[in-house]
Amino acid sequence: MLWGGRFRKNLDKAALRFSTSFPIDIRLLPEDIEGSLAHAEMLSKIGLLSQKEFDDIAGGLKKIEKEWNGSAWPKDLDSYEDVHSAIEARLYELIGDAAGKLHTGRSRNDQIATCERLWTKKACLQIKSLQVSLQKTLLSSAERHTETLMPGYTHLQRAQPISLAFHFLAYMEMLERDKNRFVHVIEASDSNPLGSAALAGSTLPLDRELTRQILRFEKSTANAMDTVSDRDYFLDFLHACGVGMMHLSRLAEEMILWSTSEWNFIQLSDEYSTGSSLMPQKKNPDMAELIRGKVGRVYGHYMALSTTMKGLPLSYNRDLQEDKIPVFDSFDTYCDCLEIMTGMIATMRVNDRRFESELAGSFSLATDLADALVMKGVAFREAHRIVGQIVQFAEEKGQKFSDLSLSDLKTIYSGFAESDLELLKIEQALKRKKTTGSPNPDLVKQQIERWRKTLTAK
């Protein structure tokens, strides 16, 4: 036992296993070594390590990282309770007593906070790059489908005609907000905890500004006790993953719906579908279902850490060890889902003309008709009522909108003119849209152009 000098008995075996975090936090090895190198450099600058000691420590740490990256990692290290103890033990083996000096003026508490913050910053960048990939794929698909007509839904009822490009642009917006949320997480984690020690700083003349510079943190944390008690950056991270997954779950739901026999709007590639053991004709959108299902996992992780943090008195409590599983698994899950969704969108086949004839005959232009009445000076509520009657009239006669004649229309409202019949035709529907943010193909193309530039710039 590394630090239990005063204890008479060793930890119970089950308790040791129970409290071990090595299999989880081993992925912090690069960050632990990065943080230790910075700490050692600072200790040597303020005279608490000799040049020789620093060289030994730095050399040892780098060797350990190489061992880990290669295949030379001594297997017995896996039995240590956490990655930090394992590295420390290995450093002793490699360089002897000098290793004992590395922990000068440092506690597990600020050491772990440093690892976590370094990791978080990297993780956010990795996620952002996957978010951009998905955006690029959506954008390419949008580019090909500015004229692919489909019903826009509210309440999953066909409401008004839109284009597939317009639909995908909605997800571009969501992903942009998702990216932005991770920018905030980076800011939230961009403070140097080193020098906070266990909870109250140190009587040693540690230079926190120096480690901050070496580790490229924006600033140093301002209160040592807060520093070792704080996991806000992880909660922010989990929130960002959760909302991101929620958006993917919505897109996944649509992939599933559009792949049904009933919708028949897209066909997923064989590379992203599976067969059935008992029903040979099936082609199942398993990947989309898994993405939709995994949102639960990430929500659960948010709830897990939130619960764990509830009501904890300051400062560090061992409960906080439970922070890593939810965060690491949310990262893995969200990254995987982004990657799979990207592949699924990139390889799916769109049934371009699926909705054209159906929309042509549908009532989905009712709003446009009401708007046209408004332009004639009819009050909107009245226009709405008139169009409602036209729909009812057509339904009763078993007719579609495009079947109606001018005299049919005039039965309901005498002010209709020949030119209004154009409004019942689908071809020009999107082009009539005037507002920014609408599916007007020209506006959609402008937006695609804008997105293209933004994404390339980054």
Next chain:
Amino acid sequence: MLWGGRFRKNLDKAALRFSTSFPIDIRLLPEDIEGSLAHAEMLSKIGLLSQKEFDDIAGGLKKIEKEWNGSAWPKDLDSYEDVHSAIEARLYELIGDAAGKLHTGRSRNDQIATCERLWTKKACLQIKSLQVSLQKTLLSSAERHTETLMPGYTHLQRAQPISLAFHFLAYMEMLERDKNRFVHVIEASDSNPLGSAALAGSTLPLDRELTRQILRFEKSTANAMDTVSDRDYFLDFLHACGVGMMHLSRLAEEMILWSTSEWNFIQLSDEYSTGSSLMPQKKNPDMAELIRGKVGRVYGHYMALSTTMKGLPLSYNRDLQEDKIPVFDSFDTYCDCLEIMTGMIATMRVNDRRFESELAGSFSLATDLADALVMKGVAFREAHRIVGQIVQFAEEKGQKFSDLSLSDLKTIYSGFAESDLELLKIEQALKRKKTTGSPNPDLVKQQIERWRKTLTAK
């Protein structure tokens, strides 16, 4: 690809990795083999397997189980997408084409439900046995502490004197309810899904009653589509784990409080404590903190599966694959926490006399004093007011309850008599309790006796 005969392309590599559940569901290997043996026996009884085929299949399956339990498991099987495919592939290697007949009249959907239900029943029994262990440990400690006085708290304020035995008996009740909840889970999972096939049963003359008997299920499920869509038993299981963990978190919180310098009521054994890397004098209740922290994990798992199930249309959807991680990890976590809590209670040292003198002088007998006034015929609200004034009187004079004289009491209420001074002494406090369920030592001993019998009987 085992079942994708009609497909042109293989699953994308990332998608394969993404959708694989092998590392998780490999722990269902024994249940999968148990279920397959039952299914094969039934197939042979109804003539769809020859005796030879059945013997081959049964022999093969048993060999696979041995390989798994020993060290002969062929490593390449780990790359299959799930445990079922791996077993099936291995069976082919071992016995050839007869393996192909095992899947007759069976789908992954009813196969998985069978594994899960068999597993759940076993898991509940395992948990119950750990719950009983903790109960036995609490009971032993209670037995030693029927006269160990301590303050009973409400609002974490000292309210009335109780005994440690009485305190632990409260947890006996909670654990009993926790056990009962798992009894309900067993009932909920005790139905045979085999023969439900993919979602609609089979045109083959499968004998579901026979597999039910072999697998010792209480009954068979009544609707095939419900059978393959249902994960209620898992939600019930997660709820039972969650409430169980919540109770442990309360006990853990008390272990932590009682171990503080401020409370100083118990001392945890070195085997269940750890030291600090920077503060050599520390003895930290890490195990209790971890138990308290891990309640978040189990809550999160409940939320995860609940979210996943939300709004899924019937019947089986791949989202359901996400059911196993929360369930298995909740099981592991709850089992570990039960075991560790048991060890911690069994080895802790109680500072028996810690509260005796403090309670002797405290106001914690105020309620008894009010009750005595009631027995004299004073209305309770009035008695309450009188005692409130006595407390205020004593506080102002800086005195304790036991310092008060009869004339002091009479200043407030003239009806007090000499004998009432006894009520201000702590020694007889518990013995004066009259109601069942109170900390009266005689009643507590009776309860301990009753528990002892109940726990031994099982």
Next chain:
Amino acid sequence: MLWGGRFRKNLDKAALRFSTSFPIDIRLLPEDIEGSLAHAEMLSKIGLLSQKEFDDIAGGLKKIEKEWNGSAWPKDLDSYEDVHSAIEARLYELIGDAAGKLHTGRSRNDQIATCERLWTKKACLQIKSLQVSLQKTLLSSAERHTETLMPGYTHLQRAQPISLAFHFLAYMEMLERDKNRFVHVIEASDSNPLGSAALAGSTLPLDRELTRQILRFEKSTANAMDTVSDRDYFLDFLHACGVGMMHLSRLAEEMILWSTSEWNFIQLSDEYSTGSSLMPQKKNPDMAELIRGKVGRVYGHYMALSTTMKGLPLSYNRDLQEDKIPVFDSFDTYCDCLEIMTGMIATMRVNDRRFESELAGSFSLATDLADALVMKGVAFREAHRIVGQIVQFAEEKGQKFSDLSLSDLKTIYSGFAESDLELLKIEQALKRKKTTGSPNPDLVKQQIERWRKTLTAK
């Protein structure tokens, strides 16, 4: 302030408003009065109330209940911090000092637990009756639709033909499990807390067995401290509501899907749909969407109370006041959703023949074909492969299953016979099902019969 005799200052105004629970717990008025009547009767039996006092108290309490049920409730009572204080204050006004004796040997802690347990038992019965109503409605619909063909889905892909009756029977099973979960909640709440007092029982000779009998509890609680700390029955209740809501969310999802233009399988009644302010042709399944959306609310309530309970030391803590909002709102929400779903199912119109022709030509009989090969002695895996090739063959030729000729079949597998062509026809598909729990119309009718008897019996 009723009980703060020793305090110098009143509660801060904002703090008073903050801590008030009156608007929430006023709905416990009947239970509070029921509990108080039982307590008073017991006090009079053991001689702590005179007959006169008891009569006054009982008369006063009954008058208060009448005032509440009528319109005579004095408005100033609404400013009390909780329903218990309001009743107590009103009782003083009505009968004077005798009111002060009602609180003899009772604490808010056991009083509240009594109210909650009495309420829970009633609430469960009310829910059960609404669950039965929905079951009856589903059953009636099932009765009319034993021959209404529809695709059974897995992964939302058409898998095998089933009937709408069979589909609804799946929900009968879910609802039956849901009812059972509330039976467990009744058991969990069926213990008498009275006599537990604040946390440690009483020195007064309270007769807990008597109040148990009067209040018709199954038994009395066994440990006073557990009694006032326990909210397990509420967590069990919330779990039962959550799973129940989850099932409704699945059915709601299907109502929404089936109402789309794409599915066009059902039409919801105008009484359960709404129009759009901008799109006159819309008919939106708002009620189904609200039910689906409200599952979040109930999940949230479970999480709320679970979080609140985490890590609370014994015994009563004021945190527990937060138990009522989640429970009451979950009750209201689940009851409403059951009722609305019942009305929606009862009034919807089914497009009976919607899927007949589509299924006739589809590949959804592929499994049956494979099974038939098995009956000819082909190994299942081989049969599966053969049928997969037939599907591919038909797709390439742009043909449906029912278009295939015997020679087509023989191209793939020579063992096919003339009679096998029958297997490609939809008409007999359901009747060929042999297993219990399958959609075979005869078996389905038997099940309907069984349900009919069960539901009538209750």
Next chain:
Amino acid sequence: MLWGGRFRKNLDKAALRFSTSFPIDIRLLPEDIEGSLAHAEMLSKIGLLSQKEFDDIAGGLKKIEKEWNGSAWPKDLDSYEDVHSAIEARLYELIGDAAGKLHTGRSRNDQIATCERLWTKKACLQIKSLQVSLQKTLLSSAERHTETLMPGYTHLQRAQPISLAFHFLAYMEMLERDKNRFVHVIEASDSNPLGSAALAGSTLPLDRELTRQILRFEKSTANAMDTVSDRDYFLDFLHACGVGMMHLSRLAEEMILWSTSEWNFIQLSDEYSTGSSLMPQKKNPDMAELIRGKVGRVYGHYMALSTTMKGLPLSYNRDLQEDKIPVFDSFDTYCDCLEIMTGMIATMRVNDRRFESELAGSFSLATDLADALVMKGVAFREAHRIVGQIVQFAEEKGQKFSDLSLSDLKTIYSGFAESDLELLKIEQALKRKKTTGSPNPDLVKQQIERWRKTLTAK
């Protein structure tokens, strides 16, 4: 029914009650009127309203707001399904047919999004001002307690001496992060949805830039379908409330602990405590308990809306109506808790000297002693071991740190000098701290100064 012109039957009565949101969204009345005024002004600018019509509408809306703020609100309006319908109906009563023109080019979907975003911006500012109040109160208390010694805890074990000021500065940091999170929510909600209409913009020449300017939004939303489907700003809001509540729950926990007989560090004011009905001596920290308990409620709300959003296909679905209860109740709860916590901190009495003597004799300076050895050149791990032995030595002799003599020290490590005995004294402990962010009183005062300036500046 306002918009159901085409429907034959009215909504079922239970369904109407079920789907009504009036009691909840009535608090959006000011935002609805603000949004309508902007929309009307824009309509008049683009010629779709005459000056007269606009004057009538604007006059009518302002009158309605006055009626609402005063007591002239017509009660029958409360029966409308939502605030928007109620306002619209009232406007008809007041100004007749011109009211019908207000809905021109607007849908409930963009109308509601506008209300919600306007509300969110205001709510965030209100919260920030309460956060600042709490910060100011903490700062004032910190100012008075820069020299109030207390143990700093890790694992709730005394670790190192700190000051109460330092402890409160930790919460200053948390609150600052909490404020920042709401700044992000403001950014997230600061886009104009008007002109997005139902889901696809409009064929009318609506000027979205103009309404943006009038409503002082930073920009306009870029995709109409995303606009009406998006509730990210509400999820961000709930996350911010949740983390904020979590921090308050930690502080509340400490208030509760510090108020115990065991800690006896603070005494809460009577204005923020309550008595007990059965135990007259009790003084309960109810407000702190309620704050701690209410964190569950806010977590639950986050989970509720997250669940509701899961897997919803685009665009608007009625499920989204469930967004308001969690958001409004989280706002109310968090505001209340901030306010109550502020009052509780402002009025509590600190037992300044409570820990002085205990700390003087404790081992809490062990770290400093180890650091001093490091400054002598001893490797830290070795120093740690030495100090561990000293602790063990003292414990065995039943001595405190301050009792140890130089020769005692030398028994363990010969390098100790006379001057090192100073290190065992508590008086100078804080002043020896050297690192930024430590409890060194001079550094703490600097930080208080900095905070004072920051808070005044805002």
